[in-house]
Amino acid sequence: MRASLIQLSVDASESADERRRRAASLVRGRKGDDLVVLPELWTAGAWAYDRWGADCEALDGPTAEAMSAAAREAGAWLHAGSIVERDRDGTLYNTALLFDPAGEPRGHYRKIHRYGFDTGEATLMGGGEDVVTVPTDFGVIGLAICYDLRFPELFRALLDTGAELIVVPAAWPAARLEHWRLLTRTRALEEQVFLLACCATGKHGGMQQGGHSAIVDPWGTVLAEARTAEQEETVTADLDMTEVARIRTELPVLRDRVLDRARS
Ligand SMILES: O=C(O)CCC(=O)C(=O)O
Numbered sequence: 069m070r071a072s073l074i075q076l077s078v079d080a081s082e083s084a085d086e087r088r089r090r091a092a093s094l095v096r097g098r099k100g101d102d103l104v105v106l107p108e109l110w111t112a113g114a115w116a117y118d119r120w121g122a123d124c125e126a127l128d129g130p131t132a133e134a135m136s137a138a139a140r141e142a143g144a145w146l147h148a149g150s151i152v153e154r155d156r157d158g159t160l161y162n163t164a165l166l167f168d169p170a171g172e173p174r175g176h177y178r179k180i181h182r183y184g185f186d187t188g189e190a191t192l193m194g195g196g197e198d199v200v201t202v203p204t205d206f207g208v209i210g211l212a213i214c215y216d217l218r219f220p221e222l223f224r225a226l227l228d229t230g231a232e233l234i235v236v237p238a239a240w241p242a243a244r245l246e247h248w249r250l251l252t253r254t255r256a257l258e259e260q261v262f263l264l265a266c267c268a269t270g271k272h273g274g275m276q277q278g279g280h281s282a283i284v285d286p287w288g289t290v291l292a293e294a295r296t297a298e299q300e301e302t303v304t305a306d307l308d309m310t311e312v313a314r315i316r317t318e319l320p321v322l323r324d325r326v327l328d329r330a331r332s
Contacts, residue, residue, distance in 0.1 A: 076110050178196025242277060262312070286315045
């Protein structure tokens with residue numbers, strides 16, 4: 069199967085609506101791909117806290133509507149990155165959306181680990197509670213977002229719920245690029261999954277986002293990586309999903325787990 073990460077530029081030069089139209093057109097251009105991925109909070113901007121109130125939306129709001137149509141036109145599964153979701157009670161969540169090639173919503177995930185150390189997302193948003201995996205034509209997708217990468221227990225829970233491929237949209241700061249590179253490879257290697265990590269580029273709210281979106285295989289090998297933190301680009305790789313079972317058999321570390329089994 070062929071997957072592409074659209075490393076979208078997110079800065080203050082465009083409105084959410086303008087960026088939505090541009091993202092939809094980039095997704096429509098990916099005909100022939102099986103899975104297309106967008107970054108975290110690309111409509112409002114992950115670091116544009118002042119925009120969240122105005123640009124928040126419901127699960128079936130304007131981003132979902134535009135992305136459903138774009139998935140259908142591309143004929144691909146679309147992980148539409150995440151939106152600032154506002155639920156009926158008015159609570160905000162950082163919520164990832166997944167559509168199938170018919171444009172049907174097939175799952176959403178509210179970010180469990182909120183970033184900010186008592187500021188920003190950690191105070192402005194509610195935290196998700198559910199570990200989410202979604203069966204697709206090419207395997208089971210697990211969902212995580214950005215800061216979640218620092219919490220291996222979530223990735224182990226995704227593995228235990230059947231994940232073979234984990235998608236991580238992000239707006240990771242360029243200043244911590246080496247953490248991003250290390251954690252994306254580590255999470256792929258330790259769970260023996262394909263890991264698709266799509267980070268925004270561009271600068272807003274005083275933050276240069278790190279780009280370097282990457283597709284990593286279950287051996288920990290980077291199959292494709294964006295070249296820079298500064299430039300919008302699309303990263304594509306062909307994934308042989310049979311590699312997941314092959315590598316888990318060839319190097320059966322998951323079978324050798326001791327502590328998890330002792331606790332259950
Ligand atoms: O963990 C980090 O260094 C960055 C996390 C982050 O930027 C986020 O979750 O939005």
